[in-house]
Amino acid sequence: MRFIAVLTAFVLTFSLDLLADERQEVYVSEKNYDDMTSAELTKAKRLAEKVKIRPLVACADPGNLPLSSMEIPGFDNRIATLLAEKMGTSMRFFWRPFLERGLTRETFANRECDLLLGMPYGYQSLLTTMPIYRSTYVMAYPESKPLTINGLDDPKLRNIKIGTYQHSGLREALTRKGVAENIIVHPIRQDTDINPDHQQWRQLLELVSGELDAVGIWGPFAGYAKKVENAPIDYFPVNLLEDKTPLEFSLAIGMRKNDVILKYALDKAITENAQEIADILTEYGVPLVACSQCAVQGELPSHGSYYQSFINEAESRYLAPLPKSNTQLDTARATEDQKVDLNKLKGWLAEGADLNEELSNAVLAADETRIRYLIGAGADINLRTSAGFTLAHETAKYRDSDTLAILLEQGIDKNAKDAAGWTPLIHGAYRNHVPTVALLASHKADIEAKTKNGYTALGLAIGERKFWAAKA
Known part of the structure; x- marks a missing residue:
C-alpha cells in the first residue's frame, strides 16, 4: 500500500510538473518581439492579463549595493520581489556577478534565469520592460569642501584628485575634456560579494578619508552613500554638462526576446505599482531624472535625446x-x-x-x-x-x-x-x-x-x- 501511495504521489507530481511546464510555455512566443505583427502583439498583451505567471528566477549581482546584494537586499532585488508578489507568483535570485563575460548570452541559454535586473531600457541583446526610472552620473565631494564647476572642462578639475570607475561614461567624458592624469581609477572587481570594500560605492568613502577630492560616479551609488550610509558627502548631476557621451540612462528589466507575454505582464505590474517602486527608490536615495516614458517620474532636468549630438559627432568625424x-x-x-x-x-x-x-x-x-x-x-x-x-x-x-x-x-x-x-x-x-x-x-x-x-x-x-x- 505504501508503494502504491508513493507511486500515486510520484505520478501526480509528474503530471503536475507536466502541466506546469505546459503553463510555463504559454507565454514564450515562437517569434521575437521585434518580429511580431501589431495583431500578434495585441494578442500577447491580452494574454498577459489572463495567464498565470510561473515562479520567476532573476539573475542578480551578489555584491553591488545599492542595486543588488545577497546580504542586504538592493533596490533592484526589492522591486523584483514586489512585482512578483503583485503578479501572484514568487521571485528567486540566481546570484552571478554582472561583470562576468557572457552575462546575457549564457544565463538565458543555460536557463539560469528568466530576468536580468537593472538593464538599460531598449538594450539590444534583450527584450526589456518599459523604463522603470531614469538616473544620471554625478560628481560627489566632501560636505566640508564644496565643489562647483562650470563644465567638465573646468580647469579646477585638473588640479584635484578625482575618482572614477574603470568602465565609466563619465571617465570617458572627462578624459576627452583633458581631465585624465589626475583621475584615480576604481578597477573592475568580480569578488565584491566576498570583499564588500571592492564595491563601487565604497570609493565615495575615500572622500571622507581625504584620499580623494571628488568622485565621478553613477548617481544611485552617491545617493545611497549619503542617505543610507550617512556619509558626509554631497553631489550634483553632470548629465547637462556633456553632449557627446550619454551620462543619463533609463533602467528596466531584461528578458529573452521571445518572452513577450511576460514583458507585458511585468509592464502592467510596473505601471500599477509605480508609487511603491518610487518609494523604494527614494528610500535608497536614487537621484531621479525627469522621464515621460518611465513609470517613476523624476524631478532632475533631463538632457533629452542625444540623437542630434550623435549626428553632429558623426558629421565632424566623417565629413570634416x-x-x-x-x-x-x-x-x-x-x-x-x-x-x-x-x-x-x-x-x-x-x-x-x-x-x-x-x-x-x-x-x-x-x-x-x-x-x-x-x-x-x-x-x-x-x-x-x-x-x-x-x-x-x-x-x-x-x-x-x-x-x-x-x-x-x-x-x-x-x-x-x-x-x-x-x-x-x-x-x-x-x-x-x-x-x-x-x-x-x-x-x-x-x-x-x-x-x-x-x-x-x-x-x-x-x-x-x-x-x-x-x-x-
Missing part, C-alpha cells in the same frame, strides 16, 4: 578634416622632451638619426615643417612600414586628410597597394571619411583599383555601409 587637436601636440601641456622643433631635429640627424624613421614620426605628429624638411633632405616619401603600409595608407587610415594633402603635393604614390591590395583611396572609403576620398579623387587616384578580394573603393564602401564615402 581631422581636428588639429587630434593630430598635433598640445605644446601648452607638453613637457620639453616631448616638443620637437627643426633645430632639435637637425641635431638628431647630425647624431645619426634615420631620415625615414624621423619622417614617419613627423607624419604621425602632423608636423608640416618637419615633413617638408625631411623630404627635402632625402627621406623616402614612399617608404613602407613593417606591416607594408606607406605613409599615404597611414594618413588615410587615420582620416588625416590635411597631412595626406602635403604628402600628395610632395609626390607620394597615390595608388600604392598594401599587402591586402588596398590603396589609400580604399582605406579612406572604409573609414567613411569624405575629405580623404575627395582629396584622393581630386588627385586622380585610381577609383577602379581592386583589393585582392576584388573590391573597388566604391564596392567596399557600399558593402560596409559607408554611405558618405560611397556618395563622395
Whole structure:
C-alpha cells in the first residue's frame, strides 16, 4: 500500500510538473518581439492579463549595493520581489556577478534565469520592460569642501584628485575634456560579494578619508552613500554638462526576446505599482531624472535625446578634416622632451638619426615643417612600414586628410597597394571619411583599383555601409 501511495504521489507530481511546464510555455512566443505583427502583439498583451505567471528566477549581482546584494537586499532585488508578489507568483535570485563575460548570452541559454535586473531600457541583446526610472552620473565631494564647476572642462578639475570607475561614461567624458592624469581609477572587481570594500560605492568613502577630492560616479551609488550610509558627502548631476557621451540612462528589466507575454505582464505590474517602486527608490536615495516614458517620474532636468549630438559627432568625424587637436601636440601641456622643433631635429640627424624613421614620426605628429624638411633632405616619401603600409595608407587610415594633402603635393604614390591590395583611396572609403576620398579623387587616384578580394573603393564602401564615402 505504501508503494502504491508513493507511486500515486510520484505520478501526480509528474503530471503536475507536466502541466506546469505546459503553463510555463504559454507565454514564450515562437517569434521575437521585434518580429511580431501589431495583431500578434495585441494578442500577447491580452494574454498577459489572463495567464498565470510561473515562479520567476532573476539573475542578480551578489555584491553591488545599492542595486543588488545577497546580504542586504538592493533596490533592484526589492522591486523584483514586489512585482512578483503583485503578479501572484514568487521571485528567486540566481546570484552571478554582472561583470562576468557572457552575462546575457549564457544565463538565458543555460536557463539560469528568466530576468536580468537593472538593464538599460531598449538594450539590444534583450527584450526589456518599459523604463522603470531614469538616473544620471554625478560628481560627489566632501560636505566640508564644496565643489562647483562650470563644465567638465573646468580647469579646477585638473588640479584635484578625482575618482572614477574603470568602465565609466563619465571617465570617458572627462578624459576627452583633458581631465585624465589626475583621475584615480576604481578597477573592475568580480569578488565584491566576498570583499564588500571592492564595491563601487565604497570609493565615495575615500572622500571622507581625504584620499580623494571628488568622485565621478553613477548617481544611485552617491545617493545611497549619503542617505543610507550617512556619509558626509554631497553631489550634483553632470548629465547637462556633456553632449557627446550619454551620462543619463533609463533602467528596466531584461528578458529573452521571445518572452513577450511576460514583458507585458511585468509592464502592467510596473505601471500599477509605480508609487511603491518610487518609494523604494527614494528610500535608497536614487537621484531621479525627469522621464515621460518611465513609470517613476523624476524631478532632475533631463538632457533629452542625444540623437542630434550623435549626428553632429558623426558629421565632424566623417565629413570634416581631422581636428588639429587630434593630430598635433598640445605644446601648452607638453613637457620639453616631448616638443620637437627643426633645430632639435637637425641635431638628431647630425647624431645619426634615420631620415625615414624621423619622417614617419613627423607624419604621425602632423608636423608640416618637419615633413617638408625631411623630404627635402632625402627621406623616402614612399617608404613602407613593417606591416607594408606607406605613409599615404597611414594618413588615410587615420582620416588625416590635411597631412595626406602635403604628402600628395610632395609626390607620394597615390595608388600604392598594401599587402591586402588596398590603396589609400580604399582605406579612406572604409573609414567613411569624405575629405580623404575627395582629396584622393581630386588627385586622380585610381577609383577602379581592386583589393585582392576584388573590391573597388566604391564596392567596399557600399558593402560596409559607408554611405558618405560611397556618395563622395
